Amino acid sequence: MATGGFSIQRLTRLRARLDRLVEAGFVPGAVAVLARHGEVHVEAAGTLAFDGPGAAKPMDPGTICRLGSMSKPLVAACAMTLVEDGTLRLDDPVDDLLPELADMTVLADPAGPLDATVPADRPIAVRDLLTYTLGTGMVPAAPGTVPIADALREVGGDLPPDEWLGRLGALPLVHQPGERWMYDTAADVTGVLIARATGQSFGEALRERICAPLRMPDTGFSVPAAHLGRLATGYAAAADRVVDDPPDGAFSRPPAFESGGGGLVSTGSDFLRFAMAMAAGGTLDGQRVLSRPAVTLMTTDHLTSTQKAVSGFGPGYFDAMGWGFGLSVRTRRTGLGPSAGSYGWPGYWGTVWYNDPAEDLTAIFCLQRAHAGDQRQPLWHDLWTAVYQAIDD
Structure with a gap:
C-alpha cells in the first residue's frame, strides 16, 4: 500500500532505524517528519531523556529541540x-x-x-x-x-x-x-x-518576519518556563547518556547573543512549516514571507569552481555540494539519498532538514546528541537510505 508517494510497508524500515538508535543508547529518542505530495508522515521512537521526567515523555513532532546550525537557513x-x-x-x-x-x-x-x-x-x-x-x-x-x-x-x-x-x-x-x-x-x-x-533585536525581527506569519510558535532563542518540559535533553558526543545541556540549562533563559549560527530551538512541526513554505516558493496557507524569485536565489549554488576547490572541511568537501544563501545545495546525487537540486542543512545536535524538489519531498530529523548532525556519519547513510527506498511512485 502507498500513500503520499510512500510505501507504508517500506516506511517501517525507517522506524526500525530510529528504534535501533534508541535501543543502542545513542539517543533517548528521535523523530522523522516527512512530507510528500501534500501528506505528512511521522516516525518517532523513544523519549525526551534517558532519566528524569523526560524519560516518561515520548518524542514527537512537538518536542522542542536545539537546532544548532539548522538555524542558518532561517537567518538567511x-x-x-x-x-x-x-x-x-x-x-x-x-x-x-x-x-x-x-x-x-x-x-x-x-x-x-x-x-x-x-x-x-x-x-x-x-x-x-x-x-x-x-x-x-x-x-x-x-x-x-x-x-x-x-x-x-x-x-x-x-x-x-x-x-x-x-x-x-x-x-x-x-x-x-x-x-x-x-x-x-x-x-x-x-x-x-x-x-x-x-532597529529590533534579531529575535524580534525573525519572529515578526518569519515565525509569526508561518505560525511557528515554538521557534526562538530560548524556551519559556511553561514549555521547558517539552525540551529534549541534549547529550554529549563522547559517551552515551552523558548530559551536555539539560532542559533547565542554556536554553532556559534568553541569551545575551542571539546566534544566527546555531542558537535557535524549534520543533519538527514548526520547522516543517518553514520547509513547506520554501518548497511552495515562499508561501504557506495564504501567508507569503518570500517571493518565489527570492527562494530560487536562496536555493541556487553561488560558489564558483575556484571557491569550491579551496574551501570546505577537507578535500572534496564540495564535490557534490554547493552553497546558496545560508544552506547547502546538492549538485549531484551520490547515493540513495537527496537528489541533485536538494537544499537544506543539518545541525550540531543531530537535527537535519532537506527539501528535495525532484521528489516533492521534505525530510526533517530531530535527535539531540552533540555532533550527531554530521552527515558523513554512517547513521545518516542508513537513515537517508531508509527514507528514499520507501518512495513508491
Missing part, C-alpha cells in the same frame, strides 16, 4: 525579507550598518602572525554574508597552532552583539572577501546586520 530567509522590502541590497557594502567590518585588513598568510596583514581588496557586501564568503569564519586547527584560529575562538561567548562584533572586527580577515567559503561566523554577523537594519 529573514535577511532576504529585508532585501525584498528595500532595506538591504545584496551587493551593497555592510560598512554603514556594520562599521566594525569597514576598512578591514587581511592576513598575508592565513596561518601566520596576526600583525602581518594587507588591505582588503574590497568591502564586505551583504551577499558575502549570505554565501559565507566574507573572509572569516571557522578555522579548524589545534589550539596553539594557528594564531587566527585561537583569536577567533576567544571572540566567542555569550556577549552582547555590539561587543561580539567589535571583537570580531578588531581581527584581520583570514582571506580576501569573496575568495572562499568559510563556515559559521557569517550567520552570526547576518543576525547583527538584521538587528541594526530593523
Whole structure:
C-alpha cells in the first residue's frame, strides 16, 4: 500500500532505524517528519531523556529541540525579507550598518602572525554574508597552532552583539572577501546586520518576519518556563547518556547573543512549516514571507569552481555540494539519498532538514546528541537510505 508517494510497508524500515538508535543508547529518542505530495508522515521512537521526567515523555513532532546550525537557513530567509522590502541590497557594502567590518585588513598568510596583514581588496557586501564568503569564519586547527584560529575562538561567548562584533572586527580577515567559503561566523554577523537594519533585536525581527506569519510558535532563542518540559535533553558526543545541556540549562533563559549560527530551538512541526513554505516558493496557507524569485536565489549554488576547490572541511568537501544563501545545495546525487537540486542543512545536535524538489519531498530529523548532525556519519547513510527506498511512485 502507498500513500503520499510512500510505501507504508517500506516506511517501517525507517522506524526500525530510529528504534535501533534508541535501543543502542545513542539517543533517548528521535523523530522523522516527512512530507510528500501534500501528506505528512511521522516516525518517532523513544523519549525526551534517558532519566528524569523526560524519560516518561515520548518524542514527537512537538518536542522542542536545539537546532544548532539548522538555524542558518532561517537567518538567511529573514535577511532576504529585508532585501525584498528595500532595506538591504545584496551587493551593497555592510560598512554603514556594520562599521566594525569597514576598512578591514587581511592576513598575508592565513596561518601566520596576526600583525602581518594587507588591505582588503574590497568591502564586505551583504551577499558575502549570505554565501559565507566574507573572509572569516571557522578555522579548524589545534589550539596553539594557528594564531587566527585561537583569536577567533576567544571572540566567542555569550556577549552582547555590539561587543561580539567589535571583537570580531578588531581581527584581520583570514582571506580576501569573496575568495572562499568559510563556515559559521557569517550567520552570526547576518543576525547583527538584521538587528541594526530593523532597529529590533534579531529575535524580534525573525519572529515578526518569519515565525509569526508561518505560525511557528515554538521557534526562538530560548524556551519559556511553561514549555521547558517539552525540551529534549541534549547529550554529549563522547559517551552515551552523558548530559551536555539539560532542559533547565542554556536554553532556559534568553541569551545575551542571539546566534544566527546555531542558537535557535524549534520543533519538527514548526520547522516543517518553514520547509513547506520554501518548497511552495515562499508561501504557506495564504501567508507569503518570500517571493518565489527570492527562494530560487536562496536555493541556487553561488560558489564558483575556484571557491569550491579551496574551501570546505577537507578535500572534496564540495564535490557534490554547493552553497546558496545560508544552506547547502546538492549538485549531484551520490547515493540513495537527496537528489541533485536538494537544499537544506543539518545541525550540531543531530537535527537535519532537506527539501528535495525532484521528489516533492521534505525530510526533517530531530535527535539531540552533540555532533550527531554530521552527515558523513554512517547513521545518516542508513537513515537517508531508509527514507528514499520507501518512495513508491
